[in-house]
Structure formats: structure tokens, C-alpha cells
Amino acid sequence: MAIKQFKTESKRLLDLMANSIYTNKEIFLRELISNASDALDKRHYLSLTDTNVSDADAHISITVDKENRNLIIEDNGIGMNKEDLENNLGTIAKSGSLEFKKELDDKSDIDIIGQFGVGFYSAFMVADRIDVLSRKVGEDKAYEWISESEEGYEIKSAKKDEPGTIITLHLKADDDNTKYSEYLDNYHIQSLIKKYSDYIRYPIRMDFETSRPTEEEGKTETVIENRTMNSMIPIWKKNKKDITEDEYNDFYMQEYYDYNKPLKTVHYSVEGNTSYTALLYIPSKAPYNYYTTDYKLGLKLYSKGVFIKDEANELVSDYFKFVRGLIDSDDLNLNISREILQQDHQMKAIKKSIDKRIKTTLEKMLENERENYETFFSEFGAQLKFGAYENYGMNKDVLIDLLMFKSSYEDKYVTLKEYVSRMKEGQKDIYYAVGESIAKIKEMPQIERVLDKGYEVLYFLENVDEFMASILMNYDEHNFKSINKGDLDLDSEEEKEKNKKDNEENKDILKTIKDILKDNVKEVKLSSRLKSHPVCLVSDDNLSIEMEKALKEMNQTDENIKANKILEINPDHEIFKSLKAAFEKSEDISDYAKVLYDQALLIAGLSIEDPVEYSNLISKIIIKSMK
Numbered sequence: 116m117a118i119k120q121f122k123t124e125s126k127r128l129l130d131l132m133a134n135s136i137y138t139n140k141e142i143f144l145r146e147l148i149s150n151a152s153d154a155l156d157k158r159h160y161l162s163l164t165d166t167n168v169s170d171a172d173a174h175i176s177i178t179v180d181k182e183n184r185n186l187i188i189e190d191n192g193i194g195m196n197k198e199d200l201e202n203n204l205g206t207i208a209k210s211g212s213l214e215f216k217k218e219l220d221d222k223s224d225i226d227i228i229g230q231f232g233v234g235f236y237s238a239f240m241v242a243d244r245i246d247v248l249s250r251k252v253g254e255d256k257a258y259e260w261i262s263e264s265e266e267g268y269e270i271k272s273a274k275k276d277e278p279g280t281i282i283t284l285h286l287k288a289d290d291d292n293t294k295y296s297e298y299l300d301n302y303h304i305q306s307l308i309k310k311y312s313d314y315i316r317y318p319i320r321m322d323f324e325t326s327r328p329t330e331e332e333g334k335t336e337t338v339i340e341n342r343t344m345n346s347m348i349p350i351w352k353k354n355k356k357d358i359t360e361d362e363y364n365d366f367y368m369q370e371y372y373d374y375n376k377p378l379k380t381v382h383y384s385v386e387g388n389t390s391y392t393a394l395l396y397i398p399s400k401a402p403y404n405y406y407t408t409d410y411k412l413g414l415k416l417y418s419k420g421v422f423i424k425d426e427a428n429e430l431v432s433d434y435f436k437f438v439r440g441l442i443d444s445d446d447l448n449l450n451i452s453r454e455i456l457q458q459d460h461q462m463k464a465i466k467k468s469i470d471k472r473i474k475t476t477l478e479k480m481l482e483n484e485r486e487n488y489e490t491f492f493s494e495f496g497a498q499l500k501f502g503a504y505e506n507y508g509m510n511k512d513v514l515i516d517l518l519m520f521k522s523s524y525e526d527k528y529v530t531l532k533e534y535v536s537r538m539k540e541g542q543k544d545i546y547y548a549v550g551e552s553i554a555k556i557k558e559m560p561q562i563e564r565v566l567d568k569g570y571e572v573l574y575f576l577e578n579v580d581e582f583m584a585s586i587l588m589n590y591d592e593h594n595f596k597s598i599n600k601g602d603l604d605l606d607s608e609e610e611k612e613k614n615k616k617d618n619e620e621n622k623d624i625l626k627t628i629k630d631i632l633k634d635n636v637k638e639v640k641l642s643s644r645l646k647s648h649p650v651c652l653v654s655d656d657n658l659s660i661e662m663e664k665a666l667k668e669m670n671q672t673d674e675n676i677k678a679n680k681i682l683e684i685n686p687d688h689e690i691f692k693s694l695k696a697a698f699e700k701s702e703d704i705s706d707y708a709k710v711l712y713d714q715a716l717l718i719a720g721l722s723i724e725d726p727v728e729y730s731n732l733i734s735k736i737i738i739k740s741m742k
């Protein structure tokens with residue numbers, strides 16, 4: 116019999132499979148088991164309307180034949196006749212894979228294999244010859260489809276007693292990269308079934324040889340035990356009422372190797388255009404690599420109980436990527452093939468629905484379980500803040516009310532809503548202070564006067580905070596305002612007038628100090644911001660000093676990325692008064708000016724340029740004062 120050629124597009128995919136260097140070759144088993152399960156489904160549907168068709172003892176069985184290096188997957192499902200074999204296995208155009216092929220053309224990348232699987236053809240990753248013996252339900256004749264990969268295939272008449280399909284994989288010879296003989300090990304196959312196909316609704320059976328003692332003393336006999344490998348009922352398919360908290364927690368802890376119980380479990384089903392069941396977990400601790408690129412998203416996708424893929428990032432927005440768990444949808448597999456999930460509008464609908472559900476879960480937690488929410492927020496809050504400002508605040512409406520900051524009110528977490536709700540009469544802005552700890556912020560010279568006014572100050576303790584504020588700019592029409600930046604506009608008309616006059620009257624000494632400090636500062640002025648401290652550094656309304664530090668930490672070493680620093684001096688402080696006296700006596704004040712500037716740098720958490728000079732200056736001043 117002549118060997119038939121595969122259709123061109125199939126040939127290409129086949130080439131790809133046969134020569135695949137893809138490391139996750141094991142997924143072929145999942146694909147074949149899923150096909151078998153689909154075939155059993157079809158037979159089952161048929162049995163509902165056709166009284167001649169029965170689907171008793173529907174099952175899948177897997178056999179290893181070590182001697183011949185064969186792995187055999189058998190089902191008693193719908194089966195295929197000659198046309199089916201020709202159409203289904205001779206071409207891939209049928210199985211919705213055209214989309215997939217487009218993807219391949221674009222990327223010429225085979226990573227996609229692992230993502231979606233490519234059905235039957237994936238078996239060519241591990242086998243150099245495949246025999247498919249099949250008999251269709253309701254027909255007497257059986258056929259055998261045989262292919263030695265790219266060569267093409269042939270179909271011939273065969274004998275088979277019962278309807279169904281037997282797929283025999285002749286495994287490739289082991290090579291340096293892959294030990295194909297792994298697939299002849301019952302226990303390895305068992306682990307693959309557990310991993311990928313545990314929840315297939317039909318029993319997957321395998322024979323295991325075991326020895327047991329005979330009646331005769333000291334002797335054992337070998338018996339064959341037929342075992343079902345899969346548990347068939349996944350926890351998420353059970354009724355919520357029948358699942359204990361421990362079961363939920365155990366499942367999570369096992370699946371994600373987490374020693375900590377999850378903070379929150381969300382289990383629900385959605386019926387509608389796209390029905391799905393979700394079992395979601397919010398971890399109580401961020402994985403150690405959460406804020407790095409190594410972190411792998413913890414959502415799994417199942418379709419009809421069949422594991423499809425890990426790290427299903429298309430199922431949830433990035434800002435909620437701390438969520439772990441799984442989604443199982445019956446709708447996906449029935450209508451479309453597994454390959455094209457990513458582009459699928461149903462997937463998009465599911466994502467939207469999951470995002471919404473996570474959001475309401477967090478909102479409820481914030482409202483009713485404040486302590487839990489704070490635990491959550493201290494682990495994953497930075498993610499939400501980042502989400503709120505990335506893409507120029509595109510998602511801020513989703514996230515902004517989930518954010519919290521510690522504040523001067525009680526040094527505890529507050530939401531922006533809470534902040535605004537207790538703003539003082541006449542307060543226009545939302546004040547924040549950036550620092551590495553609450554203690555450090557409290558020591559800031561600038562904060563005193565703001566607190567004296569009775570205004571609450573948010574503590575921005577993470578790098579992301581100020582970036583967020585600078586992109587979002589306001590909340591509920593109140594601007595975010597740094598106490599370390601620009602003009603705070605806290606003064607009464609009278610105070611403003613006094614400050615203006617002070618600066619005017621002292622413009623000579625201020626200019627002299629500015630000349631001493633050169634380009635280190637943009638401006639030197641008398642401040643109304645300070646109460647008990649002599650000096651502080653602030654920035655103008657552009658880049659803040661804290662952002663300059665953050666950018667430095669991120670290795671943005673570009674010298675041009677610098678805050679414009681303004682040295683503010685407290686006109687009522689003794690130091691200024693002495694400085695002024697010296698200046699008026701025409702003494703050289705450059706040592707004092709430099710020390711004051713260095714002090715301001717230190718208080719702002721910046722390093723001083725020349726510590727040796729600073730130390731020498733201090734010594735000089737001490738010696739002078741003791742003379």
C-alpha cells in the first residue's frame with residue numbers, strides 16, 4: 116500500500132515535533148489521555164440518544180511493553196473509521212490548529228508547545244512510529260493508521276473486537292538529552308497521570324506487577340493488579356459544604372509547597388456564557404522571589420478537569436499576580452481546541468471576571484477583616500501600588516481604594532479614603548513624607564509645622580510610593596503634596612508677608628551662602644517650614660530628593676538625574692542669628708555655611724561629598740569655640 120503524504124501544514128508541525136528539543140516532552144501523555152477522554156465523552160453523548168450505543172465501563176488504560184519499547188494508550192470511546200483517521204490524523208487543519216500555525220510563523224518558536232500542547236502530534240516528540248488501531252462505534256470494520264513521522268502515513272484494514280482506539284507509541288531510542296525509556300516505567304507514567312490528568316472524569320487504569328506471599332512458607336508469587344491512577348474528583352468540583360478548611364489549606368500547601376496556610380480561600384462557580392469554577396488563594400506570605408522576575412504566576416488552567424497549563428497569566432491581571440489557584444472551565448475544551456486559548460475571547464471574559472472577584476474579595480477583607488487585610492497588604496501592597504501607577508495610572512480606579520499607607524495619625528495603616536474623610540477644614544492637599552522608616556520621618560525638620568497645623572501626614576516608606584503619587588497626582592481631587600518639596604503653602608497671609616520680608620532683608624547673606632555652596636544648591640532661602648531645626652533641604656516641584664535616592668538604588672547612575680535642592684534656613688534659630696552677626700562683622704562664614712549644608716544633607720539621608728572636609732571643619736569650629 117502506498118504511503119500517503121501529510122498535508123503541508125501538518126508536515127511542518129510534524130517536523131517540529133519529531134525534532135523538538137523541547138524539554139517538556141512528557142506533555143504528550145496528557146494530550147493523548149485528553150483525546151481519549153473526549154472520545155469517551157462523545158460516546159457518552161451518543162448513548163444518550165442512541166439506544167444501540169452503550170457506554171458501560173468507560174475507561175482508559177495504559178500499558179507498557181518494555182520488550183518492544185511500546186507505550187500503549189487505549190480507550191473504549193467513540194473510535195474512528197477510515198475517513199476519521201484520514202481527516203483527523205492526516206491533517207491538522209481540522210483541529211483548530213490553523214491559528215496556532217500562524218503563531219508559529221510569527222515566532223518560529225517552539226516554546227508554545229508546552230503552553231498549549233498540540234494534540235495528537237505531540238506524541239512524535241517521544242515516538243518514531245505511531246500505530247492507531249481504531250473501530251468506530253456502530254461499525255464493524257476496524258482500521259489501522261500507521262506513521263513513521265515525516266515519511267507520511269498509511270491506513271489499512273485491521274481487526275478489533277470492540278469499538279474504541281488503541282494508540283501504540285514506539286518510543287525513540289534514548290539519547291544524550293532524553294531518556295525516552297522513562298515512559299516505560301509504570302511509576303513514572305503514574306506520576307505523569309497524577310500531575311496532568313488526575314481529574315479526568317474516566318478511570319485511567321494500569322497494570323502493576325506485585326509480588327505477594329503464597330500459602331507455602333517463604334515463597335512469593337507475582338500477581339497483576341489493575342489500579343486506577345487518577346482520583347477523578349477534584350476538590351474544586353466538590354460541593355463547598357463538603358470541603359473542610361483543612362482540606363482547602365492542605366490542597367494549597369501541597370500544590371504550592373507553601374508552609375504557611377493561605378490567608379484567604381475563594382471558591383466559586385460562574386454560570387453563563389463562559390462557565391467556570393475557580394479555586395483561588397491569597398497567600399499569607401509573599402514568596403521569597405515574589406518581587407523578582409523569577410516569580411512564577413501561580414494560576415493553573417484546567418479544562419474539563421484536565422490540566423492544561425501552569426502560570427496561566429492570561430487569566431489574571433498582573434497587579435493581582437499574587438493570587439494562586441486554578442480555574443476549570445468546561446466551555447473551553449468543548450468548542451475550541453487547546454492550542455488557541457490565549458487568543459480566545461472566552462479567556463478574556465474569564466480574566467475580567469476573576470479580576471473583579473479578587474477585587475471584591477480584597478474590598479470585603481478591608482472592610483470586615485482589617486487585620487487580615489493589613490497582613491495581606493504588608494506582603495503584597497507594593498504590587499498594588501505599582502499596579503495603580505503603571506501605564507500612567509490606567510488601572511488606578513481599580514486599585515486606589517485598596518491602597519494603604521502608614522500615617523502620622525496613629526502610625527498605623529490608613530486608606531486614602533480614611534485620610535480624606537478626616538482632613539482638617541481648609542486642608543486642600545494630601546501630605547506625605549518620604550523616608551526609610553517612621554522614626555526617620557518623625558525626625559525630619561520639615562514635618563513639625565505640618566503636624567502643628569493638625570494635618571495628617573502619610574508615611575511613604577517604599578520606593579514605589581512617591582512614584583505612584585507623582586503619576587497619580589491626586590486622589591479625590593486632593594493633590595498629593597510632599598512635605599519635602601516646593602512650597603507647602605501652609606502660611607497665613609501674615610506669615611507669608613513676614614517670610615517675604617525676612618528674605619528681602621537678608622538677601623546679601625543668602626546670596627553669599629549660595630555663592631559658597633555653588634551649584635550644590637539651586638537656591639538658599641529663609642524658611643517658614645522649620646520650627647526647631649536650623650536647616651533643611653527640600654527640592655523644587657520636579658524630581659524629589661527621595662526619588663533621586665531611589666533612582667540611585669536602581670542603578671540609574673546618570674549624573675543628570677538629580678533633584679534641584681533648596682537649602683532652607685530657619686530665620687528664628689540661634690544659628691542663623693549668630694551667622695548673621697558674623698556676616699555683619701564681615702567675618703568669613705564659608706566654613707559655617709558648608710557645615711550647615713552638610714548637616715542638611717545628612718538629615719535628608721544623603722551622603723556628604725567630602726566627609727574628611729566635613730570632619731575637619733567641625734574640628735576647626737570646636738577648637739575656635741573653646742579658645
Ligand code: ADP
Pocket residue numbers: 146150151154190192193194195203204210211233234235236280452453454
Ligand atoms: P484536538 O484534540 O485538539 O482536536 P488532536 O490532533 O489531538 O487535536 O486530535 C485530532 C482529532 O483526532 C480529534 O479532534 C479527534 O476527532 C480525533 N482523535 C484523536 N484521538 C482520538 C481517540 N483516542 N479516539 C477518537 N478520536 C480521536
